[in-house]
Amino acid sequence: MKKEMKIHLTYGFILLITIVGILSYTHSQQTRIQSDFTNQLSVLTQQLHDQEQNLSTQINQLEQSVNQKTSQLNQSIQERGDEIAGLSGKLSDVETQSKQQVAQLQDSLSRLKIENQDFSQVIDDSVPSVVSISTNLATGSGFIIDRDGHIVTNYHVIKGATAAAVDTSNGERYRVKIIGYNERADVAVLQINATGLHSIQFGNSDNLKVGEKVIAVGSPGGYDFSVSQGIISATHRIDGIGRELVQIDVPINPGNSGGPLIDANGKVVGMNTLKIKDFEGVGFALSSNYVSDIVDTILES
Numbered sequence: 001m002k003k004e005m006k007i008h009l010t011y012g013f014i015l016l017i018t019i020v021g022i023l024s025y026t027h028s029q030q031t032r033i034q035s036d037f038t039n040q041l042s043v044l045t046q047q048l049h050d051q052e053q054n055l056s057t058q059i060n061q062l063e064q065s066v067n068q069k070t071s072q073l074n075q076s077i078q079e080r081g082d083e084i085a086g087l088s089g090k091l092s093d094v095e096t097q098s099k100q101q102v103a104q105l106q107d108s109l110s111r112l113k114i115e116n117q118d119f120s121q122v123i124d125d126s127v128p129s130v131v132s133i134s135t136n137l138a139t140g141s142g143f144i145i146d147r148d149g150h151i152v153t154n155y156h157v158i159k160g161a162t163a164a165a166v167d168t169s170n171g172e173r174y175r176v177k178i179i180g181y182n183e184r185a186d187v188a189v190l191q192i193n194a195t196g197l198h199s200i201q202f203g204n205s206d207n208l209k210v211g212e213k214v215i216a217v218g219s220p221g222g223y224d225f226s227v228s229q230g231i232i233s234a235t236h237r238i239d240g241i242g243r244e245l246v247q248i249d250v251p252i253n254p255g256n257s258g259g260p261l262i263d264a265n266g267k268v269v270g271m272n273t274l275k276i277k278d279f280e281g282v283g284f285a286l287s288s289n290y291v292s293d294i295v296d297t298i299l300e301s
Contacts, residue, residue: 203267218259
């Protein structure tokens with residue numbers, strides 16, 4: 001019995017030592033593992049911290065680089081904007097200068113055309129619209145302004161007349177009807193009943209230039225449909241009763257009154273009206289703008 005107890009105690013002691021050894025070994029291993037884990041965690045934490053600092057540094061450097069690039073880009077944009085603004089100003093100046101040069105060139109070409117104008121074609125186109133007016137008191141001229149047969153002339157050509165007739169350039173004679181007149185302006189509108197008439201248009205007398213060549217068509221001294229050439233001596237002359245006149249050196253004689261003053265474009269720029277007695281080369285025509293306004297008033301009344 002005692003021997004068995006000893007054996008049991010011996011086994012128990014061995015088992016206890018074994019268990020203590022196992023527990024000691026396990027504790028030692030756990031301590032080592034925990035120490036290794038702690039060390040690795042510390043290393044990883046340090047690495048993470050280092051990476052975070054590196055990343056933060058890189059981000060700061062990137063932000064500085066972006067800010068620098070942005071600043072450079074803004075400066076470049078500003079400089080380009082200033083350059084564009086400068087170029088725009090220069091282009092505007094060039095455009096203005098070009099327009100001025102073109103206008104000067106056109107004016108020079110217009111003057112050259114006028115100075116060297118051959119009026120033969122203008123005369124061929126204009127004469128069929130000019131008429132000779134005969135009354136029991138006087139003779140004069142006029143011009144057809146539309147296909148309805150309206151004719152413009154000076155009022156003094158028909159003043160006091162009891163009979164009148166109109167002759168066209170093709171030799172036809174027509175009875176004439178007085179549509180209306182403005183005695184103060186010395187403008188009258190007549191009408192004939194005819195078809196196939198040639199008319200002529202009013203031009204803008206405000207565009208007339210001193211020295212510009214013009215022609216007068218009329219029937220001076222009974223010489224029907226005669227043409228005289230001259231120049232514009234002055235524009236915008238206002239007489240004592242407020243009429244606007246164009247001064248010309250074209251000879252104006254009895255029979256020319258009421259006839260058209262025609263420019264190089266074949267437009268009526270005046271109506272031949274009077275001359276200064278005893279002065280050669282000093283004649284006057286009512287400006288086309290003035291006459292046109294009077295005619296419109298007469299036709300609308």
